[in-house]
Amino acid sequence: xxxxxxxxxxxxxxxIETLKQIGNLGFGHVGGCMSIAETLAVLYGGVMKTxxxxxxxxxxxxLVISKGHAGPAIYSxxxxxxxxxxxxxxxxxxxxxxxxxxxDKNKTIGIDVTTGSLGQGISQAIGxxxxxxxxxxxxxxxxxxxxxxxxxxxxxxxxxxxxHHNLDNLIAFxxxxxxxxDGFTQDILNVESIHKKFEAFNWHVQxxxxxxxxxxxxxxxxxxxxxxxxxxxxxxTQKGKCCTYTEGVLxxxxxxxxxxxxxxxxxxxxxxxxxxx
Amino acid sequence: xxxxxxxxxxxxxTSLADAYLDTLLxxxxxxxxxxxxxxxxxxxIGVKFIEKxxxxxxxxxxxxxxxxxxxxxxxxxxxxxxxxxxxPFLTRRAYDQIFITTAYGKGNVKLIGxxxxxTAAYNGGTHMPFEDxxxxxxxxxxxxxxxxDSTMLKCVLKDIKDIFGVQYVRMPRCAVDKIYxxxxxxxxxxxxxxxxxxxxxxxxxxxxxxxxLDAAHQLEQEGISARVVDMFTWKPIDKDLIVKCAKETGAIxxxxxxxxxxxLGSAVAEVLGENSPVIMSRIGCKDRFGEVGSKEYLMDEFxxxxxxxxxxxxxxxxxK
Numbered sequence: 001x002x003x004x005x006x007x008x009x010x011x012x013x014x015x016i017e018t019l020k021q022i023g024n025l026g027f028g029h030v031g032g033c034m035s036i037a038e039t040l041a042v043l044y045g046g047v048m049k050t051x052x053x054x055x056x057x058x059x060x061x062x063l064v065i066s067k068g069h070a071g072p073a074i075y076s077x078x079x080x081x082x083x084x085x086x087x088x089x090x091x092x093x094x095x096x097x098x099x100x101x102x103x104d105k106n107k108t109i110g111i112d113v114t115t116g117s118l119g120q121g122i123s124q125a126i127g128x129x130x131x132x133x134x135x136x137x138x139x140x141x142x143x144x145x146x147x148x149x150x151x152x153x154x155x156x157x158x159x160x161x162x163x164h165h166n167l168d169n170l171i172a173f174x175x176x177x178x179x180x181x182d183g184f185t186q187d188i189l190n191v192e193s194i195h196k197k198f199e200a201f202n203w204h205v206q207x208x209x210x211x212x213x214x215x216x217x218x219x220x221x222x223x224x225x226x227x228x229x230x231x232x233x234x235x236x237t238q239k240g241k242c243c244t245y246t247e248g249v250l251x252x253x254x255x256x257x258x259x260x261x262x263x264x265x266x267x268x269x270x271x272x273x274x275x276x277x
Numbered sequence: 278x279x280x281x282x283x284x285x286x287x288x289x290x291t292s293l294a295d296a297y298l299d300t301l302l303x304x305x306x307x308x309x310x311x312x313x314x315x316x317x318x319x320x321x322i323g324v325k326f327i328e329k330x331x332x333x334x335x336x337x338x339x340x341x342x343x344x345x346x347x348x349x350x351x352x353x354x355x356x357x358x359x360x361x362x363x364x365p366f367l368t369r370r371a372y373d374q375i376f377i378t379t380a381y382g383k384g385n386v387k388l389i390g391x392x393x394x395x396t397a398a399y400n401g402g403t404h405m406p407f408e409d410x411x412x413x414x415x416x417x418x419x420x421x422x423x424x425x426d427s428t429m430l431k432c433v434l435k436d437i438k439d440i441f442g443v444q445y446v447r448m449p450r451c452a453v454d455k456i457y458x459x460x461x462x463x464x465x466x467x468x469x470x471x472x473x474x475x476x477x478x479x480x481x482x483x484x485x486x487x488x489x490l491d492a493a494h495q496l497e498q499e500g501i502s503a504r505v506v507d508m509f510t511w512k513p514i515d516k517d518l519i520v521k522c523a524k525e526t527g528a529i530x531x532x533x534x535x536x537x538x539x540x541l542g543s544a545v546a547e548v549l550g551e552n553s554p555v556i557m558s559r560i561g562c563k564d565r566f567g568e569v570g571s572k573e574y575l576m577d578e579f580x581x582x583x584x585x586x587x588x589x590x591x592x593x594x595x596x597k
Contacts, residue, residue: 104382105382105383106382106383112353113350113353113382114377114378114381114382114383116377117373117377117378119342120342120346120373120374120377120378122343122346123342123343123344123345123346123347123349123350123374123378124346124347124349124350124353124378124382125350126343126346126347126350127346127347127348127349127350127351127352127353127354127358128350128351128353128354129350130335130347130350130351131350131351131353131354131355131356132354134332134333134351134356135354135355137354153342154342154343154346154374157338157340157342157343158343158346158347160338160340161337161338161340161343161347165335
């Protein structure tokens with residue numbers, strides 16, 4: 001229970017700091033940041049081998065956030081884990097910032113790969129995993145894909161490649177929040193069964209509740225045992241989850257936020273956090 | 278730079294495809310990070326590398342976008358991926374991946390685009406890129422090189438091994454005319470004056486360097502002194518040499534196996550316009566699509582022969 005509580009608290013803090021960042025700016029990709037908060041809490045809550053004092057540590061595990069617009073959520077996570085000062089979060093997306101809207105490894109300490117052009121992250125994650133195999137290194141490579149992003153053809157080029165090269169050091173997540181910018185994914189361009197698709201491409205596949213931290217942690221442990229093939233964990237999530245002004249809202253991909261919105265949303269999350277104390 | 282011209286400018290006995298693989302093998306023997314990536318065109322360029330280094334050869338299949346991303350990922354963990362396919366499939370199809378994944382992300386990938394321009398010959402319009410190097414010119418910080426012969430290819434492939442970033446090398450697979458003696462050494466970014474002259478300068482690259490030299494010799498018979506420059510590095514372009522040639526000869530003709538739109542001629546014109554405007558003209562593909570045919574037929578069809586170049590030199594001299 002303590003483990004669950006710790007991870008859930010971390011997750012709420014990620015959400016609070018993310019909403020503050022976006023609220024401070026007045027607009028941003030709230031929906032897709034909220035849906036991935038539990039996964040980031042689990043990865044940076046002990047699953048991933050990282051060192052905030054030495055972000056480029058050769059033995060570290062890598063994270064490729066292919067849905068690069070989730071930048072603010074990972075920035076909160078990294079700041080909370082001590083990769084950089086919390087005060088930096090106020091600079092999100094301002095001119096000259098080291099925290100741009102989309103992930104940039106050359107600007108942000110702790111970001112492993114530059115992303116933002118959807119569909120491209122999987123190939124880089126594959127190259128990194130392949131490179132580690134060639135160098136006989138045992139680093140894990142984690143990848144976060146959006147469900148809308150699966151509409152990009154390059155994802156399926158990569159999906160074919162990874163099992164062919166037995167990349168069992170690669171663990172992908174699909175943030176299946178079922179929404180994309182223009183609406184519900186099934187209405188825009190239906191991806192159909194993500195589970196069956198990856199299974200057909202010979203991945204080890206699990207579908208879990210993407211808002212259950214222990215389920216995520218256990219799925220990663222299970223994925224690590226899938227010898228000989230890459231693993232994908234399909235996270236059943238809700239876009240905009242746990243944010244008063246986005247949960248259950250259709251157009252929540254990139255939205256304008258007023259001060260009151262942020263205050264209310266943060267207050268609700270802080271109240272949740274207080275229950276753990 | 279230490280340039281020596283070949284004694285006889287004859288068709289080389291070795292194809293550039295062989296020179297490419299021989300050089301890669303040599304590099305791979307001394308550097309464990311050297312890899313070869315292909316997109317189902319390995320048998321078109323040769324299998325020597327995979328025979329010696331099967332683990333360091335990745336045939337990515339017909340999936341160029343993924344190949345460029347994989348190469349970038351490999352580069353992120355210290356590998357040096359020589360990434361080859363036909364130039365249009367590399368530069369056009371995977372342009373966004375080259376631009377964003379590799380270049381914007383400050384990755385390290387060595388891009389080799391084969392069969393540029395008319396050297397795609399019998400593969401025709403679908404395979405005939407007159408825009409590949411132009412596309413790469415638009416990628417910030419990329420190095421863009423148009424290969425003239427096997428000596429240059431070997432030197433360039435060695436030089437780019439330890440340069441971090443995006444390098445694009447466009448090379449025919451076939452044998453080409455030998456321009457340089459085997460012990461020549463090239464400096465990326467420095468144009469080469471192959472023949473001096475005072476009336477005009479022909480700035481050429483790739484397979485048109487040999488045509489430019491023929492044109493200069495033809496012109497010499499007619500009492501016209503034409504300088505010939507091999508501007509093998511399109512980017513960063515040798516601005517100083519272009520300005521010097523403009524000031525000393527007062528007229529420029531460029532010659533390229535590429536669209537004259539956003540090609541070598543454009544790059545030279547940019548330098549001239551901003552620094553030393555002189556009369557100039559461009560030999561190359563005049564904003565057309567490719568088509569099938571022999572190299573000779575296509576040289577005529579796209580007006581890239583020595584005769585075309587010589588004629589154009591006389592045109593600019595009349596306007597001088």
